[in-house]
Amino acid sequence: xxxxxxxxxxxxxxxxxxxxxxxxxxxxxxxxxxxxxxxxxxxxxxxxxxxxxxxxxxxxxxxxxxxxxxxxxxxxxxxxxxxxxxxxxxxxxxxxxxxxxxxxxxxxxxxxxxxxxxxxxxxxxxxxxxxxxxxxxxxxxxxxxxxxxxxxxxxxxxxxxxxxxxxxxxxxxxxxxxxxxxxxxxxxxxxxxxxxxxxxxxxxxxxxxxxxxxxxxxxxxxxxxxxxxxxxxxxxxxxxxxxxxxxxxxxxxxxxxxxxxxxxxxxxxxxxxxxxxxxxxxxxxxxxxxxxxxxxxxxxxxxxxxxxxxxxxxxxxxxxxxxxxxxxxxxxxxxxxxxxxx
Amino acid sequence: xxxxxxxxxxxxxxxxxxxxxxxxxxxxxxxxxxxxxxxxxxxxxxxxxxxxxxxxxxxxxxxxxxxxxxxxxxxxxxxxxxxxxxxxxxxxxxxxxxxxxxxxxxxxxxxxxxxxxxxxxxxxxxxxxxxxxxxxxxxxxxxxxxxxxxxxxxxxxxxxxxxxxxxxxxxxxxxxxxxxxxxxxxxxxxxxxxxxxxxxxxxxxxxxxxxxxxxxxxxxxxxxxxxxxxxxxxxxxxxxxxxxxxxxxxxxxxxxxxxxxxxxxxxxxxxxxxxxxxxxxxxxxxxxxxxxxxxxxxxxxxxxxxxxxxxxxxxxxxxxxxxxxxxxxxxxxxxxxxxxxx
Numbered sequence: 001x002x003x004x005x006x007x008x009x010x011x012x013x014x015x016x017x018x019x020x021x022x023x024x025x026x027x028x029x030x031x032x033x034x035x036x037x038x039x040x041x042x043x044x045x046x047x048x049x050x051x052x053x054x055x056x057x058x059x060x061x062x063x064x065x066x067x068x069x070x071x072x073x074x075x076x077x078x079x080x081x082x083x084x085x086x087x088x089x090x091x092x093x094x095x096x097x098x099x100x101x102x103x104x105x106x107x108x109x110x111x112x113x114x115x116x117x118x119x120x121x122x123x124x125x126x127x128x129x130x131x132x133x134x135x136x137x138x139x140x141x142x143x144x145x146x147x148x149x150x151x152x153x154x155x156x157x158x159x160x161x162x163x164x165x166x167x168x169x170x171x172x173x174x175x176x177x178x179x180x181x182x183x184x185x186x187x188x189x190x191x192x193x194x195x196x197x198x199x200x201x202x203x204x205x206x207x208x209x210x211x212x213x214x215x216x217x218x219x220x221x222x223x224x225x226x227x228x229x230x231x232x233x234x235x236x237x238x239x240x241x242x243x244x245x246x247x248x249x250x251x252x253x254x255x256x257x258x259x260x261x262x263x264x265x266x267x268x269x270x271x272x273x274x275x276x277x278x279x280x281x282x283x284x285x286x287x288x289x290x291x292x293x294x295x296x297x298x299x300x301x302x303x304x305x306x307x308x309x310x311x312x313x314x315x316x317x318x319x320x321x322x323x324x325x326x327x328x329x330x331x332x333x334x335x336x337x338x339x340x341x342x
Numbered sequence: 343x344x345x346x347x348x349x350x351x352x353x354x355x356x357x358x359x360x361x362x363x364x365x366x367x368x369x370x371x372x373x374x375x376x377x378x379x380x381x382x383x384x385x386x387x388x389x390x391x392x393x394x395x396x397x398x399x400x401x402x403x404x405x406x407x408x409x410x411x412x413x414x415x416x417x418x419x420x421x422x423x424x425x426x427x428x429x430x431x432x433x434x435x436x437x438x439x440x441x442x443x444x445x446x447x448x449x450x451x452x453x454x455x456x457x458x459x460x461x462x463x464x465x466x467x468x469x470x471x472x473x474x475x476x477x478x479x480x481x482x483x484x485x486x487x488x489x490x491x492x493x494x495x496x497x498x499x500x501x502x503x504x505x506x507x508x509x510x511x512x513x514x515x516x517x518x519x520x521x522x523x524x525x526x527x528x529x530x531x532x533x534x535x536x537x538x539x540x541x542x543x544x545x546x547x548x549x550x551x552x553x554x555x556x557x558x559x560x561x562x563x564x565x566x567x568x569x570x571x572x573x574x575x576x577x578x579x580x581x582x583x584x585x586x587x588x589x590x591x592x593x594x595x596x597x598x599x600x601x602x603x604x605x606x607x608x609x610x611x612x613x614x615x616x617x618x619x620x621x622x623x624x625x626x627x628x629x630x631x632x633x634x635x636x637x638x639x640x641x642x643x644x645x646x647x648x649x650x651x652x653x654x655x656x657x658x659x660x661x662x663x664x665x666x667x668x669x670x671x672x673x674x675x676x677x678x679x680x681x682x683x684x
Contacts, residue, residue: 055610055614226609229607229609229610230607233607233609243626248609248612248613249613250613251607251609251610251613254607254609254610255610260606260607260608260610260611261606261607262604262605262606262607263604263605263607264602264603264604264605265571265572265575265596265602265603265604265605266602266608266619267568267571267575267590267593267596267619267621268397268571268593268596268597268602269602269621270590270619270620270621271590271591271592271593271621271622271623272397272621272623273621274620274621274622274623274626275620275621276618276619276620276621277608277609277612277618277619277620278612278616278617278618278619278620279609279611279612279613279614279615279616279617279618280613280616281613281614281616284585284616
């Protein structure tokens with residue numbers, strides 16, 4: 001009987017002033033919801049945790065994506081779920097969907113914002129990772145903003161991460177000299193041996209990082225796809241070429257600072273190099289999502305685009321999986337598996 | 343007799359560590375040069391001084407424009423000159439030319455790098471100001487990088503200056519709400535009454551500049567054409583809209599700092615606003631100079647583009663005219679008149 005099933009949620013318990021901790025979250029038992037007419041009952045299968053969610057935890061209204069976590073309300077993130085009970089003919093029982101869902105084991109939902117997942121195309125978890133916002137961020141950031149040209153040098157920070165590893169492989173496919181920055185020898189081996197990058201730079205072991213980038217990029221840096229920011233940004237920025245494009249995709253080094261970090265102003269160098277720094281949100285490009293997903297799926301299925309998931313099992317592991325993102329330990333996309341599809 | 347004529351030059355005497363002073367320069371008597379076959383003897387008529395020249399005084403090779411002043415060698419800048427003696431049939435005696443010339447009253451030159459000036463088109467000094475690099479910087483910066491659309495809000499810092507005043511008027515012609523920032527009430531009156539801007543903001547009298555910009559730009563800032571940098575940049579940047587374009591044209595607030603200034607890192611805001619910061623050098627666009635000059639001349643001759651020159655007379659005034667640029671006193675283009683055309 002459904003009434004006897006357990007349901008749990010994880011809410012936003014406390015606004016973090018720096019790096020989120022376990023106190024940021026609170027898990028509690030809740031009742032099993034009943035779908036209204038037009039709604040479905042969803043069971044969470046895979047839940048994605050992303051560094052960008054840190055921004056939704058800050059106070060204020062200044063966020064282009066329009067998402068703010070509210071205290072005592074469930075955290076939300078991109079999730080894969082299955083329809084367990086349907087009062088909507090478009091989403092029959094058993095359908096796999098993805099969308100921005102609450103951190104709840106079971107929840108009801110209207111169909112708006114849910115997209116169906118075709119399990120025959122690729123593993124269903126990829127719909128919120130390489131074929132979802134993660135892959136799309138890499139795709140639009142690298143292709144539309146970075147615009148890498150054959151023979152150019154492209155540097156990616158956070159290159160072993162979810163977005164970075166896809167961005168790096170796209171640049172390789174475009175015929176570029178691709179250098180990835182990461183923080184461990186395991187990651188460097190992954191970049192060089194598994195993903196086929198031209199060079200991996202371990203920023204923790206490099207000593208003078210600016211010099212290490214210079215050595216890895218003898219022709220300078222034409223495209224810099226930055227997921228990290230801070231001093232790592234500065235080291236790459238020092239090596240940019242004329243007409244360089246700097247894609248500001250993420251700022252994991254700064255997400256946990258309450259105010260904008262201080263650093264050297266980039267303007268004089270931007271002038272001298274006629275260079276461009278550009279930020280973006282993946283939803284800016286939503287009118288081109290379908291074509292991009294199709295391309296990503298082709299690359300993925302042909303093996304041109306390799307992809308690794310860092311899978312943790314258990315709904316209750318969501319907070320630690322999220323916090324782990326800021327420790328720089330994960331290779332590939334951090335996902336939490338909550339349940340198997342039925 | 344030519345041999346009896348006086349000739350003087352101003353050389354780069356001492357590398358400034360901050361704002362240039364009179365000690366940065368040294369004037370001395372030199373001999374009258376003799377043109378070789380293919381060369382001309384030029385007499386300087388108008389010499390332009392520009393804030394960007396400060397960058398050429400720094401040590402190092404990291405300058406996109408490739409210009410470095412060498413100690414004990416003459417300063418160079420955009421100048422208008424007249425051919426006094428010719429050993430080149432393409433440039434007969436009396437021809438007016440412009441180009442990057444030495445700070446010398448008389449100098450010989452090969453024809454490379456010299457362009458003829460047609461005195462019937464516009465006052466000859468405009469060839470190194472509104473119809474020269476100054477106007478071209480405003481044109482390419484505003485049109486190609488800022489890309490203002492009708493109804494958008496455009497903010498220009500240093501709006502009463504040489505480049506800023508042209509950029510502001512181009513934005514007005516594009517149908518934008520145009521706000522100019524300047525540092526005196528005289529300049530604000532010039533912006534609002536003479537150039538027809540929608541609003542002038544006196545940053546020295548504004549108190550909270552971020553708030554003043556917010557009031558002057560009720561719909562936020564879509565294009566920011568920045569000639570100044572520093573805290574003034576921060577105040578405008580706080581007000582940018584989604585998809586804002588920030589044209590980094592100049593950094594007069596930072597030119598005299600030996601190292602990049604420190605300031606809040608812009609990356610997180612660039613992401614949240616999907617915004618772009620882009621620097622440029624006018625010579626990046628040299629393949630489109632002729633068309634742009636034609637357009638600027640049309641606007642100038644029709645009266646749509648107003649232009650003011652701040653003219654100082656006397657070759658020996660060049661150092662003080664240059665130093666004055668950093669005091670924020672000039673309205674319009676700072677020029678030094680050395681001699682009349684004959």
